[in-house]
Amino acid sequence: MAFTLLSRSPRLVICALLCIFLFSEVGVPRRASALGINYGQVGNNLPSPPHVVQLLTSLRIGKVRIYDVNPQVLSAFAGTGIELIVTVPDDLVPGMAASASQALQWVTAGVRPYFPATRVTGIAVGNEVFTGDDEQLKASLVPAMRNLHAALAQLGMDTYVRVSTANSLAVLATSYPPSQGVFTQDAAPYMAQLLRFLADTSTPFWINAYPYFAYKDDPTKVSLDYALSNPYHVGAVDPYTHLQYTSMLYAQVDAVTFAAARLGYGNVPVHVSETGWPSKGDANEAGATVENARQYNRNLLMRQVSGEGTPLRPKLRLEVYLFALFNEDMKPGPTSERNYGLYQPDMSMVYNVGLNQLSTTSAASLSLATSPATRTDVRKDFGSLCLVTSLAILLITQALLL
Incomplete structure (x- = not known):
């Protein structure tokens, strides 16, 4: 269709x-939001969770995504007010899809003991499932999400904790121009199921989007300014909507929004669950430098502070989770994979994106809280x-x- x-x-x-x-x-209403960050733990020299919480609190970072339900991490975030997204690993998804009791058991054991002192606001089920090769996992994802949502409802937590999944940008067959965004033929049937669930539960669609990859793959044709979201350049104009884009990331988000609309779900908001730029890479990884990483993340920070939305939805500030808090020395793959962090494991800055200066900004402008009242207004x-x-x-x- x-x-x-x-x-x-x-x-x-x-x-x-x-x-x-x-x-x-x-x-x-425009929701209060601010910088989110991914807190990965694939390293053997990372600081303890209480020290991480101290760092995040000093920087006024109030949204964090983790990739498990580590009890030490969940306990450390208690009483901080920091919003936390936790993750169900891929290997548990089929069991949760097949058994509502398994989903309930996971929530009861992994999340409920820490809630509400630890402000868990989201559960990410799997990661980039629909662009993988496991067909059983793909078919299991939305049923598992439904069972998790039912478990949260049974425990009286569904008003506060949303269930979603982070998707790779590769779910799109076309991403440029943004107005021509469309899901791949393989992904479209799964996307329809997912978007229906997200619409039913008033939950955003999460996308992992990395303009760095587009630049690295073709640095002679892809504008570095555009990939870095530098605000003072011509950028690109969508020939169908005539909207001007100075940020590749924001163009990618709008492409996802258009793709969702083509399936009948244009009102499902799109949030960026991961994005970042490596500060170091191998010889064949063009653009992986400290200066580019600093510029990319600082540009996104400035857009956040200014309340900027995408060209398609300029009044709705785009929610973005930077990847990542720390360089993680045990991650496999090319050198870039171990060098996305804003901080070294000893908590020294890899580079300064301005977080120290931003930490003095008023709490209102950087508040991450979305109160139940705000959610009710949106439902109205x-x-x-x-x-x-x-x-x-x-x-x-x-x-x-x-």
């Missing part, structure tokens, strides 16, 4: 999709959004008949 829709009347279709995005911002607007979406679907139907 998506490919037919594009081929028959792309401009009318883009107009209909833009209606969804334009009106989806009406009446929806859902009916209006559904009406607008229905009108846009009528426009798309007309495009199909042309």
Whole structure:
């Protein structure tokens, strides 16, 4: 359907999709948000969780994603107010899909004992599952997410803890121009199931997006300024929407939003669960330098502080989790994989992105809290959004008949 829709009347279709995005911002308050960061632990020389929490608190970083349910980490975050996303590893997903009791047991043992003192606000189920080779895992992902959500509801935690999954940008068959974003034929059936679940539970779609990879693969054709999100350059203009992009990352996010809209889920917000730039790499890893890493992360920080949204949704500040807090010396792969951190394991800075200066900014501008009241307000607007979406679907139907 998506490919037919594009081929028959792309401009009318883009107009209909833009209606969804334009009106989806009406009446929806801008949520307080700020910098999030990924706290990986694949290293043998990392500081203790209490020391990590001290560092994060001093920097006013209030959103953190971890890749397990490490009891020491969960305990260390108790009472801090820092929002925490925890992770279900891939190998547990099929069992949770097959058994609601396994999902309940995992939440009861791994999350419930620390909640609400530790402010767990999200559960990431697997990581980049839909671009892997395990077909059973792909088929199990959304059923496992549904069982986890049911477990949270049974424990009275579903109002506070959202269930999602981080996706690779490779779920897109087309990402440029952003308005032509569409999921791959292999991923589309799974994406429809996932997006339906996310819409039903008012949960964002998470994407791991790395402009660095695009630059590394073709540094002679990809603009470094564009990949680094440098604000003062021409960038790229989408020929269908005429929106101007100075950030490849923001263009990638809008491409995902358009792809979701083509499946009927244009109102599902897209958040960046991982993005970063390595400060060191092998000889064949173009652009992996300290200066580029500093510039990339600082540019994203400045966009966060200014409350900037993507060109498609300028009024909604894009939520971004930087990768990563520390360089991790035990990660496999090329040199770059071990050099994404803002900090060395001894907690000295790899480079200064301005976090020290930002830490003096008012708590309001960097507040990560999303109160239950805010969530309720968003839900009140859902009916209006559904009406607008229905009108846009009528426009798309007309495009199909042309």
